Amino acid sequence: MTSLDSHPQLNVWRALLALAVVFVMLATTGWTAVRHHRGTSSPLEASRSAWEHGHLHGRRLPGLDSPPRRIARFFASLSAYQRTGLAQRYPLAVGNMNGAPVKLRYRANRIALDQARKVERGRMQDRRLSAAGQHGAARRMHRLELLMRPGRKILAFDPMGGGRVAEVFGNLDRAKRVSVVVPGVDTNLLTFQRSDRKYSAPVGMARALYRAERSAGHHRASSGGAPIAVIAWADYTAPAGLGVEAATAMRAESGAVRLNALVRALPGRSHVALYCHSYGSVVCGVAARDLPDRVTDIAVAGSPGMRADKASKLGTGARIWAMRDSDDWIQDVPYLEVGGLGHGADPVSAGFGARVLSADGATGHAGYFEPGTQSLANFAEIGVGAYRAVRCADEDDACLSGLSGAGSGLSGATTARRA
Numbered sequence: 001m002t003s004l005d006s007h008p009q010l011n012v013w014r015a016l017l018a019l020a021v022v023f024v025m026l027a028t029t030g031w032t033a034v035r036h037h038r039g040t041s042s043p044l045e046a047s048r049s050a051w052e053h054g055h056l057h058g059r060r061l062p063g064l065d066s067p068p069r070r071i072a073r074f075f076a077s078l079s080a081y082q083r084t085g086l087a088q089r090y091p092l093a094v095g096n097m098n099g100a101p102v103k104l105r106y107r108a109n110r111i112a113l114d115q116a117r118k119v120e121r122g123r124m125q126d127r128r129l130s131a132a133g134q135h136g137a138a139r140r141m142h143r144l145e146l147l148m149r150p151g152r153k154i155l156a157f158d159p160m161g162g163g164r165v166a167e168v169f170g171n172l173d174r175a176k177r178v179s180v181v182v183p184g185v186d187t188n189l190l191t192f193q194r195s196d197r198k199y200s201a202p203v204g205m206a207r208a209l210y211r212a213e214r215s216a217g218h219h220r221a222s223s224g225g226a227p228i229a230v231i232a233w234a235d236y237t238a239p240a241g242l243g244v245e246a247a248t249a250m251r252a253e254s255g256a257v258r259l260n261a262l263v264r265a266l267p268g269r270s271h272v273a274l275y276c277h278s279y280g281s282v283v284c285g286v287a288a289r290d291l292p293d294r295v296t297d298i299a300v301a302g303s304p305g306m307r308a309d310k311a312s313k314l315g316t317g318a319r320i321w322a323m324r325d326s327d328d329w330i331q332d333v334p335y336l337e338v339g340g341l342g343h344g345a346d347p348v349s350a351g352f353g354a355r356v357l358s359a360d361g362a363t364g365h366a367g368y369f370e371p372g373t374q375s376l377a378n379f380a381e382i383g384v385g386a387y388r389a390v391r392c393a394d395e396d397d398a399c400l401s402g403l404s405g406a407g408s409g410l411s412g413a414t415t416a417r418r419a
Contacts, residue, residue, distance in 0.1 A: 042160035043116070047092035054090065056082065064097070068265035071099025087111065096156050098265030102172050109154040116159040117144040143189050156235040156262075163189025164236065166262070167203060169210040170229030178270045179213065179230045179383045181206045181369075182259065184278030184302075185246050187238040200366035206232035208369045209275065212380035216389075228383065229270075233262065239279060246279055247341045249286055249307055256287035264292055273297040273383055274318075277368065278330065281306055282343050289315030297321065297382050301359070301368040301375060302330045305343025311353040321382065322347035322354035323375055323393065325362040348393070355399045358391040 041049070054061045062074045075083055083101070087094045087108035094100055095108035123129060123137035140163075147154055147165065156166035172178065183202045191201055198204035210230040236255030239245035263272055272295045276284035284298050285306025298314075299321035300306065311320040324331060335346040345352050361373035368375040374391055381389040392399035 044092045044096065044158045044160060047090050051090045051093040056086070064093070068099030071097060075101055075104065091115065096158065098261050102155070102267060105155055106153050109157045110148060112157055113144050113148050113154065117141055117148070120144065139190060143192070146193060155231065161237070164234060165189060165192050166235040167206065167232045168229055169206055171227055172229045173267050174227045175229035175268070175270050176226035177228045177383060177385065178266055179209055179228070179273045179275060180233050181209060181230065182233055182274055182276040182280035182283055183238070184280045185239045186241060187234045192234050197366065199369045202232040202234045205369040206230045208371055208376055209379055209383065212376050213383040216380040216384045216386060233259070235262065236283065249282060252279070252282040252286045255283040259283060259287045260290050263295060270294065271296045273299065275379055276300045278302045278365065279304065281347065285314060288318070291316055291318065293317065299379060299382055300347050302328050302365050303347045304330055304333050305335055305345060306347055307344050309345045310351070320354040321357055323357040323359040323368070323378070324348045325359040325367065325375070327363060328365045330365055356393040357399065358393045
C-alpha cells in the first residue's frame with residue numbers, strides 16, 4: 001500500500017538517484033537512520049526469549065529456528081489443553097510461529113492484541129506524554145480494537161514500532177490456492193486498514209481480492225470450486241515515505257526473508273500467488289529467487305522495479321505478471337539502479353519480459369484493487385487458476401503464450417479475452 005499519489009514526491013526519487021554516489025559514501029562511513037533503540041527488548045523478543053527458556057512438563061520447547069514441520073509435529077503431539085496453555089503463556093511467540101496450527105495462532109494473537117490494547121489505554125492516560133502522544137496512543141488502541149473484532153483471523157502481529165500485521169480471509173487450512181497481498185511504503189498498524197480509500201490499504205486490497213476470487217471461482221468450471229484464501233501480509237517493516245529506504249532494497253531484503261518464511265510454512269500443499277503493489281514488488285523481486293515451487297505466480301502493480309533487468313533474471317519458475325494504469329505517477333520514476341539506489345528495469349516494458357496485463361478502470365497509484373476494475377478482475381482470474389481468462393494490455397501473444405497446461409497442474413481452459 002502507498003498513499004503517495006502526488007507527482008511532487010517524484011522529485012525526491014530524482015534527487016536521491018542523482019545523489020547516488022553521495023548516499024553510498026555516507027552509508028559506507030556509517031551515516032544511517034537508526035529506528036530501533038539498541039538494548040531495548042520488544043514485546044515479541046521478550047515472548048520469544050521466554051519460549052526459548054520454557055518447558056512443558058519438564059520437556060524443553062522446540063527451538064524457534066526449528067523447521068515449520070518440526071514445529072507442526074510438536075503441536076500435533078499436544079492435547080488441546082496444552083496447546084491453549086502455550087498460547088496463553090507465550091502469545092506473541094506462538095502467534096508469530098511458522099508451523100504452529102493456524103487457529104492457535106489466531107487465538108494467540110487475539111491475546112497479544114488485547115495485551116497491546118491495554119498498554120495503549122494506559123498510555124492514553126499517562127500524563128508524562130504530550131497531548132499528541134496521548135492522541136497517538138488512542139489511535140493505536142482503536143486500530144487494535146478493530147483487529148480484535150469477532151471473526152478476524154490475525155496470522156501475525158508485532159506491536160513494536162509502527163507495528164506489523166497479517167490477516168487471513170478464507171479457510172487457510174483447507175485452501176487449495178492461497179493469494180498473498182504484499183503492500184508497499186507507509187504500511188504499518190495504523191494504515192493496515194482504512195475507512196476512506198479503503199482499497200488502498202492491505203485489508204481492503206485483500207478483502208476485494210477474496211471476493212473477486214470467490215466470484216471468479218463460482219463462474220469458472222476450471223477452478224473446480226477449489227477453496228481459496230487470501231492473506232493481507234503487512235508483516236514486514238516497510239519504508240516510511242519516499243526517502244532513502246524506499247529507494248534502496250534494505251527493507252525489501254529483510255521483508256523477502258519474512259515472505260519466504262511465510263510461504264514455506266503455509267499449511268497443506270496449496271498453490272500460492274503473490275500480488276505485489278508498489279514497493280511490495282521490490283520485496284517480491286528480491287524474494288523470488290528463494291521462493292518454493294508452490295509459488296506459481298507473481299503479479300506486480302504500480303512497480304518501481306523488481307531489482308532485476310529482466311524477468312528471467314529473477315531466478316524463479318513462477319509466472320511474472322505486471323500492470324500499470326495510465327495515470328499512475330510511478331511511471332515517471334527513473335527505472336534504473338545506481339549505487340544501490342533505484343530498483344532496476346520497468347516491469348511493464350517490453351524488454352523486461354513479464355506478461356503485461358490490462359489495468360483498465362484503475363486510477364492513480366493505489367487503485368488496482370478497486371472493485372469493478374480490470375486490474376482486480378485479472379488478479380482474481382490468476383488467483384483461481386483461470387489464466388486464459390485474463391485480459392492483456394496489448395494484442396500481442398506474449399501475455400498468454402504457453403499458458404495451456406502451464407506448470408500449476410490446474411487447467412486454465414477458458415476463452416482468452418483481450419483488452
